[in-house]
Every structure is written in C-alpha cells, then in structure tokens.
Amino acid sequence: MTESRIADGMRIDFDVPVEMDDGLVLRADVFRPVEDGQYPVLMTMGPYAKGLAFQEGWKFNWDRLVAAWPEVAEGSTNKYQNWETVDPEKWVPDGYVCLRVDSRGAGRSPGLLDPWSARETQDLYECIEWAAVRPWSNGKVGLSGISYYAMNQWHVAALQPPHLTAMLVQEGASDYYREFARHGGILSGFLNSWYRGLHTTVQHGLGERSARSRVTGEPVAGPETLTEEDLVANRVDVYGEVRARPLVDQHYRDRTADLGKVVTPFLSTANWGGQGLHPRGNIEGFLAAASEQKWLEIHGDTHSSPFYTNYGVAMQKRFFGHFLKGEDTGWDKQPRVALRVRHPGEVFVDRAENEWPLARTxxxxxxxxxxxxxxxxxxxxxxxxxxxxxxxxxxxxxxxxxxxxxxxxxxxxxxxxxxxxxxxxxxxxxxxxxxxxxxxxxxxxxxxxxxxxxxxxxxxxxxxxxxxxxxxxxxxxxxxxxxxxxxxxxxxxxxxxxxxxxxxxxxxxxxxxxxxxxxxxxxxxxxxxxxxxxxxxxxxxxxxxxxxxxxxxxxxxxxxxxxxxxxxxxxxxx
Structure with missing residues (x-):
C-alpha cells in the first residue's frame, strides 16, 4: 500500500506502484517539494532496498565517511540516507524530485532477481518514461548514483529513452567481463561476496526476516515472506554463471553497455583508487560513448566520500542545474577533463585538461x-x-x-x-x-x-x-x-x-x-x-x-x- 506524508520539508510517497510492460509492479519512493509544481527528477533504480538506511546496512562505511567528512551529515536529519544514492534532504529544497525504485526481485519489488539483465535494463527505461509524465515532473529525468546505480546508466542510455536528459555516472563499470566478472580472464571473487553479502540480503521475499525501515517501520525486503526454496528460485546464480563461463559470450555481452549508442549528456566520475572495479569503466565509457556533451572527472579518497561531500554535491548541482533546470551554473565552462592530481599523503591538486590520455604524455x-x-x-x-x-x-x-x-x-x-x-x-x-x-x-x-x-x-x-x-x-x-x-x-x-x-x-x-x-x-x-x-x-x-x-x-x-x-x-x- 502506498503511504504519503509531509515531513522534513518534503512530500513523501512510499511504495508507489510502477507497472512494467509485462504487468509486474515495481515499488518506488518519491521525495518532492511540498508545493505542487513540475520539477526535474533525479532517479535511481537498483537492488539495495530503497528503505534500508545507509547507517544500518553499511554501518562501517557510514561511520568512516562521517568521521572523515562531518559535512556529509550536516544540514540533514539523515533519516533518508540510502547506500550510493543522493540524500533527498539536500536536493528537494532546490526544486528536485528524488525517485528511488527497487529493481525487480529486490527490496519491495517482486520478480526474478537478475542483475544487469536485459529485462532489468528495460525496467529502468520504463521507469524513466513513467517518471517523465507524472504530474510533479517537468519531463526531464536525470540519473545519478554510485556503482550499481552508475553501471545501469550506461546500459539504459544505450536504449535512448526519450526523456533521459542527463546522467551522472559515479564510479561505475561499463564492461561486465573485463571490469567486473573476470580481470584479464581471471575470475574475480568480488562477485561472489557482493552477491551474497549485499544482494541476497535484501532480496524481495525476505519480508519479516529482513531489516525494517527506520522511517516507515515496514520490512525493507517485503511485504511478503517467502520460503528459502522460493527465494532461491527467484534469483539467478550470478557467481555460478560467470564461474562457468571463462570466455566472453552472449551472457557477458547482454550485460555490457553498447557505448556507441549512448548519446545522453553525461558526467563520468572515476576514482584513482578504484583498482579492481570502476575507474576503467568510467574512462572507457567517456572515450567510447557517442554523446557530444560528455565530461570526465577523476578523484581520490573512498568509494562514497566524493559523491556525498560538499565538493561532490556542488559539482552534481552545477551539472544537473544546467541540464535539468536550464540554470546558469557555470557548467558551460567546465573543463572536458577535470583531474584531482594525486600526491603522497592523500594530497590532491585540481587541474583542468582537454582530453584523455593527456596529449603531452x-x-x-x-x-x-x-x-x-x-x-x-x-x-x-x-x-x-x-x-x-x-x-x-x-x-x-x-x-x-x-x-x-x-x-x-x-x-x-x-x-x-x-x-x-x-x-x-x-x-x-x-x-x-x-x-x-x-x-x-x-x-x-x-x-x-x-x-x-x-x-x-x-x-x-x-x-x-x-x-x-x-x-x-x-x-x-x-x-x-x-x-x-x-x-x-x-x-x-x-x-x-x-x-x-x-x-x-x-x-x-x-x-x-x-x-x-x-x-x-x-x-x-x-x-x-x-x-x-x-x-x-x-x-x-x-x-x-x-x-x-x-x-x-x-x-x-x-x-x-x-x-x-x-x-x-x-x-x-x-
């Protein structure tokens, strides 16, 4: 059941139904300004349970993040913090709608859990188009998020949804085989620990066995509670699939973005220290995408901090303000390549460049x-x-x-x-x-x-x-x-x-x-x-x-x- 409330300066609708073309209904949370109007939409769709608090599902990461960067927790109640997505309390006051959708088979959305599949990508396409025609939307949809929420941006952009207006791809791989499943052909154990530790723990159907939302009190992976046998039947064996597939085949091609069909304006942000998962994908995505308006930024520090710090939020607002609201944010002067050049001792010096690799190398x-x-x-x-x-x-x-x-x-x-x-x-x-x-x-x-x-x-x-x-x-x-x-x-x-x-x-x-x-x-x-x-x-x-x-x-x-x-x-x- 959908629940609506006004709280913390926002109008919030929980578990809004979004019907897919095959009849399956996904569930979304919508955070929007209290005043009626039409606003640009910042959206994520992914498998980590939209109702699970960052502080509870990823306590180690949250504690280290706010200890190193207290500014992240400032100016917000932090009740709505969610792993690798924007904090709506820092965006809704600026006239944005923040939309979070539980992907098929995850959180509050039923169905087969099959990460990065063609079906999941089609779901994201339909969610974008659904959001664009809501009464509270101005028809411009932006995608923003880290890692999983960045990787599926490459995928859906290749389908060219009419209302996808801009993307901020933060630390997201673009090649499922080379950057995620098998490094140089060698099986990466990360896929196994990730799927067991992060994905199946919020699979839809855990219901009463799952954590509860600190905001609604509802199970984050409910509302129904399924047997273990049903849960297994409702998810693809992600690690087993790649373990059995040492060579590139259709399974990997289906889960790798066709970058030559990506025409949406985007900002790709990578991390020098992301060896083993994301920086290659952000850079390859920047180089191979067909978009005429594209930018690359590369930073350091942890996986989460550059997205949530004042530096990261300010950059995101300049980017989305330009493309989703038509504001003069100075983005037209943004260098095509922005590097935070690393020195020992975690010292970084900002430098503007024109290309990658650097022509003077x-x-x-x-x-x-x-x-x-x-x-x-x-x-x-x-x-x-x-x-x-x-x-x-x-x-x-x-x-x-x-x-x-x-x-x-x-x-x-x-x-x-x-x-x-x-x-x-x-x-x-x-x-x-x-x-x-x-x-x-x-x-x-x-x-x-x-x-x-x-x-x-x-x-x-x-x-x-x-x-x-x-x-x-x-x-x-x-x-x-x-x-x-x-x-x-x-x-x-x-x-x-x-x-x-x-x-x-x-x-x-x-x-x-x-x-x-x-x-x-x-x-x-x-x-x-x-x-x-x-x-x-x-x-x-x-x-x-x-x-x-x-x-x-x-x-x-x-x-x-x-x-x-x-x-x-x-x-x-x-």
Missing amino acids: RWTRYHLNPNDMSLGTGPASGPSLSYQATGDGLLFRSAALAEQTELTGPVAARLVLSSDTTDADVFCCLVVFDENGQEVTFQGSNDPRTPIGLGWLRASHRKLDAQRTLPHRPYHTHDDPQPLTPGEPVTLDIEIWPTCLVVPAGYRIGLMVRGRDYDNGAEALPGAKYPLRGIGPFTHNDPVDRPAEIFGGTATLHFEPDQESYLLLPVIPE
Whole structure:
C-alpha cells in the first residue's frame, strides 16, 4: 500500500506502484517539494532496498565517511540516507524530485532477481518514461548514483529513452567481463561476496526476516515472506554463471553497455583508487560513448566520500542545474577533463585538461633487468627468472628518481613468460617506495592501503584485438583460449588500469610480477566486511577457476636480447 506524508520539508510517497510492460509492479519512493509544481527528477533504480538506511546496512562505511567528512551529515536529519544514492534532504529544497525504485526481485519489488539483465535494463527505461509524465515532473529525468546505480546508466542510455536528459555516472563499470566478472580472464571473487553479502540480503521475499525501515517501520525486503526454496528460485546464480563461463559470450555481452549508442549528456566520475572495479569503466565509457556533451572527472579518497561531500554535491548541482533546470551554473565552462592530481599523503591538486590520455604524455619504457632486478630506460637481457606460479613472484625497482615525476594515465606491461604447465595467471602491481625503501600505499575506494596500479592476465587469454588494442591499453578478446606449451615462452601484453601519482624525487618505482593477488599483510580493520590488504574484496583465488594442477606450477620470465620486457609508463612533463 502506498503511504504519503509531509515531513522534513518534503512530500513523501512510499511504495508507489510502477507497472512494467509485462504487468509486474515495481515499488518506488518519491521525495518532492511540498508545493505542487513540475520539477526535474533525479532517479535511481537498483537492488539495495530503497528503505534500508545507509547507517544500518553499511554501518562501517557510514561511520568512516562521517568521521572523515562531518559535512556529509550536516544540514540533514539523515533519516533518508540510502547506500550510493543522493540524500533527498539536500536536493528537494532546490526544486528536485528524488525517485528511488527497487529493481525487480529486490527490496519491495517482486520478480526474478537478475542483475544487469536485459529485462532489468528495460525496467529502468520504463521507469524513466513513467517518471517523465507524472504530474510533479517537468519531463526531464536525470540519473545519478554510485556503482550499481552508475553501471545501469550506461546500459539504459544505450536504449535512448526519450526523456533521459542527463546522467551522472559515479564510479561505475561499463564492461561486465573485463571490469567486473573476470580481470584479464581471471575470475574475480568480488562477485561472489557482493552477491551474497549485499544482494541476497535484501532480496524481495525476505519480508519479516529482513531489516525494517527506520522511517516507515515496514520490512525493507517485503511485504511478503517467502520460503528459502522460493527465494532461491527467484534469483539467478550470478557467481555460478560467470564461474562457468571463462570466455566472453552472449551472457557477458547482454550485460555490457553498447557505448556507441549512448548519446545522453553525461558526467563520468572515476576514482584513482578504484583498482579492481570502476575507474576503467568510467574512462572507457567517456572515450567510447557517442554523446557530444560528455565530461570526465577523476578523484581520490573512498568509494562514497566524493559523491556525498560538499565538493561532490556542488559539482552534481552545477551539472544537473544546467541540464535539468536550464540554470546558469557555470557548467558551460567546465573543463572536458577535470583531474584531482594525486600526491603522497592523500594530497590532491585540481587541474583542468582537454582530453584523455593527456596529449603531452611521454610514453616511457622502463625495461626489466634480470641482472640486478632493476627497472631502467635502456633494454636489458640476461638469465631467465623463475617463480612459484601462485606465489609472491618477482620485484623490479627503478633507481631513485632524480626529480619529481608525474605518472598520469593508462599503464601497460610486456612480459615474455613460460610455464611448466599449460597456463599461468599473471598479476602486475605498480608500486612506489620512499627514500627509505618503504613501500608507500594510498587510500583506495575500497581499501585504505592500496598500490597505485593493478593489472591481470591469464596467459592463455593473451590474444589481442588488433583493432582495439593501443600501445598503452592492450585489449584482449577473451574468446579464443591459447594454452601454453610447457617450457615455451610467449609474449604477454598486460593492461594495468589507469592511475595518477606525482612521485617525489628520491622515490623509486616498482613493478611486482606475481602469481597471486597483491597482499601487504595489513591487519583487517574492526567492522570491515573483508580483509583490507591492498585489494579490498577484489580477490582471485577460486580453486575451481585456478586448479592447482594447471596454475600451481612454476612460471619463468625470459630476457633474451630479442625479447623485450618492459613497463610502459605515462610520464607527464611539468
């Protein structure tokens, strides 16, 4: 049943029915100004339960967010805070309608839970068009949100809903295979922990077993309470699907946005520290989308904070004020690319740019030297080096930098490798060391102690797409496995996700070539849902995907004179 009330300066309608073309009814919460009128709509549709408070469902994240940024909690009762969506108390007073829809099979909406499916994308399309013709709408609909609520923006925009006017895509992947399910062909464990920990805990039908809304008192995943058997039948086995599908197929293509059909004006905002999930998607989305009006912003800090801080909210209001309200917000002067350039100590300096990658980049090869385990600008040859194929691998370090050096852009590595089995997984970690030889880590979006760059590749997935590969961004097809012949070297071109750091003079740059995930051995933080050892939840250790008889042997790097191994870095001149 729909409930309406006036509270906290807003007119709020809970559980408004939104009927889809197949007759299924989704449920939405509408936050709008008390005075009747027609207002632009800011909308999200997703699976995290619109009635579940940020502070309860994600207490660890909320507590850290407001401790670091007290401004987030200021100016609001915070009763309506919801994970990765806007706070309506900070938008409705400015003349916006905030609309939250529980996606099919989640929260208060019944149906089959099937994330990023074509059906779910069609639902989002219909919700946009439904919102556009409500009496309280001015016909202009904007999409805004983090992560899931960003990823499905790419999908629905490719369908070109007539009333979709603008999108703010905050830290959202655009390639389901390469950025979410399988990094370099290696299964990401994040999908399993995410689905079990965040998705099925608010599946529709948990009903009385779910948390209750702190505002309405109703079960956030109700109103009906289903049996466990019915719940299982009403959801797709997301992790099982990708575990069983090592190659790109229609399953992945159906869940990957057709960026060439995205024409909606948008702002794509990425995080330097989001290695393992989002920054690649935001950047690739910016580059590949057909939109004539598109902007890229890249920041640091945690996954949530840049969206909720005064900096983030002010940027969002300039963007949406321009496109949804026709206001003179100064957005017409916004640089096409806005970078918060990272320095050690979590210091960021804002800088306007015109393009990505930066046109003035000096693409610099740092060659791996096996004789002294160094990285240098001259080619090197020498003896081969072996390491345990599921172990910590090898570390190559540059000399101390004579001057401050900025690295901003995509990174790539070329390695010549053999295995004593038919395959090997390679993990490349870009790291820096201070004057005392201590590794320096950085606040990541999902981990407080991350390296500056990560890349992955399954050797049998080394085939490149010749048309889409660039020297600084190898692009693998992941559709034609090429097993190794034991002992026979092959050349691997490995994509390391884009990064940014101004490296001080006296520091050293390092490349770890490992057989398993980066691990700095740090202790887990109290209340965290997973270990925080530099990669957050983005692990790659599934024994089914990495059977010991294939991936547990010995890998060898080769350094013959005609076999270059190097790290390609984006050096930005001062």
